Amino acid sequence: MIQTNYLIIGSGVAGLTFAVKIAERFPDKKITIVTKANENESNTRYAQGGIAIVTDKIDDSYEKHIQDTLICGDGLCDESVVKMVITEGPKRLKELIEWGAKFDKNNQGTLDLGKEGGHSENRVVHHKDQTGQEIQRAILSQVHQKENITVLDYHLAIDLITENNNCLGAYVLDQKTKEVLTFQSDFTLLATGGIGHLYGHTSNPVIATGDGIAMAYRANAVIKEMEFIQFHPTTLYNASTGTSFLISEAVRGFGAYLRTKKGHRFMPDYDSRGDLASRDIVSQSIDLELKKTGDDCVYLDCTHLDLEGFKKHFPMIYEHCKSVGIDIAKDWIPVVPAQHYLCGGIVVDKNGKTSVENLFACGECSRTGLHGANRLASNSLLEALVYSDKIYHYLENHPLEKNTFTGTVTDWKPTSKPEINPDYVVKTKAELQLLMRQNAGIVRNDTDLIKAKEQLSHWKNEVEEQIKSHNVNPELYELQNMITIGSLIVQQSINRDENRGGFVKINPKKS
Secondary structure (H helix, E strand, O other): OEEEEEEEEOOOHHHHHHHHHHHHHOOOOOEEEEEOOOOOOOOHHHOOOOEEOOOOOOOOOHHHHHHHHHHHHOOOOOHHHHHHHHHHHHHHHHHHHHOOOOOOEOOOOOEOEEOOOOOOOOOEEOOOOOHHHHHHHHHHHHHOOOOOEEEEEOEEEEEEEEEOOEEEEEEEEEOOOOEEEEEEEEEEEEOOOOOHHHOOEEOOOOOOOOHHHHHHHHOOOOEEOOOOEEEEEEEEOOOOOEEOOEOOOHHHHOOOEEEOOOOOOOHHHHOOOHHHOOHHHHHHHHHHHHHHHOOOOEEEEOOOOOHHHHHHHOHHHHHHHHHOOOOOOOOOEEEEEEEEEEOOEEEOOOOOEOOOEOEEEOHHHEEOOOOOOOOOOOOHHHHHHHHHHHHHHHHHHOOHHHOOOOOOOOOOOOOOOOOOOHHHHHHHHHHHHHHHHHHOOOEEOHHHHHHHHHHHHHHHHHHHHHHHHOOOOHHHHHHHHHHHHHHHHHHHHHHOOOOEOOEEEOOOOOO
16 A cells, blocks of 8 residues: 555646645655656647636736636636636746746737637737647646655556545556555545547547546546537548547637638638637537538638748647648648537536545546636636645645544455456447447437437446456556446436537427
């Protein structure tokens, strides 16, 4: 058994920021970060656009950002949470800059602010088109300076250890040695990111399989609003499944147009904001256009834009398009919506506390009330930074000595069983991804959802039997988590009887 004071599961901006702060405040306490890939692999790393923060108080204001967030969330945001997160933005940005994160500046030497869909003003702070990667780099460099932080990569958390609604730690698989380690922890933080790989077509990396939410669900934590899944309107079209390359919303903020194969600019037909409508509207509009025409994709036209300006702002996008034979100066970029972000998740309060004692959640796996029915672009990194700070301050003021509950933690008992046939996992995962795309995608209906529920229930029972009768296998545990997440999305989609934000059901009881 391994004892630690703070166990952090996940190595994106949410988990790393908390780790740095708590390590500085309590240098005699032990902080352990477990992450299932290498320490640098997370959803954070793939966040291109930036962080939405009010820094220009002349043209912009907190009130405008709050209103944009509330409008995007379509009546389901917690207004007090929205105000708290947005007004704390500048402090968290200052902290990142002090930690060494670099953000683009304009000719006047002030922050170069981008504009994205749903925003009324330019307020997106960015580092070219690689903002998440730059933030991850800066925070990781701080983590490495702290002697009381241990980072264990290629360690997959497979279940939380709970007793009487108290979290006591977690069982974690060391993927190199195949040993299941038992971690006893005073406090556990889930910062495990999103669920994108459940859909196959996604902007998320392959590690995004909803592990934290699935573990929290098995530990009886409250999970809510899983039906609100954001599909990013513009990922590079690719006929195969897997991680799709994201064409940042900031490209449309820079002036690019969406067109059909025949060249029609269709977004003004659906929304007065045209190409800069919020993500739910753009994704649903593209979905409708593709169903009308039978085409595989729509196109993003950048041919009228300043090429040098485009290269400066979006070097990664320019180079990637070039590498696949797209010259943005004369070719349109083929794009389709792909799963991008989960707005629901593990319910937390303003201190990041879940309904399970000593268990906290932060970042995309949590449901804070900020996003409501649809997340406003570039509010996710902001949420992760603010909530990791809130959790830190809560635990700073509730020291470990006050944690009087002492439960019993038993070590994982290793047993020798046969190995799972990898073909079974690969085949079932592919079938699951297809089911989710077809039956729980951008536009849903109850008939398809009920069919999906039955199939997911069958797979759930089948995979539980496979886990019991085979050696511990990371891919099998991921598959179990994905089935759990799929079941939550489907059931909560069936339960919702009105269309809001990113959720569209064509036969709701009321609309």
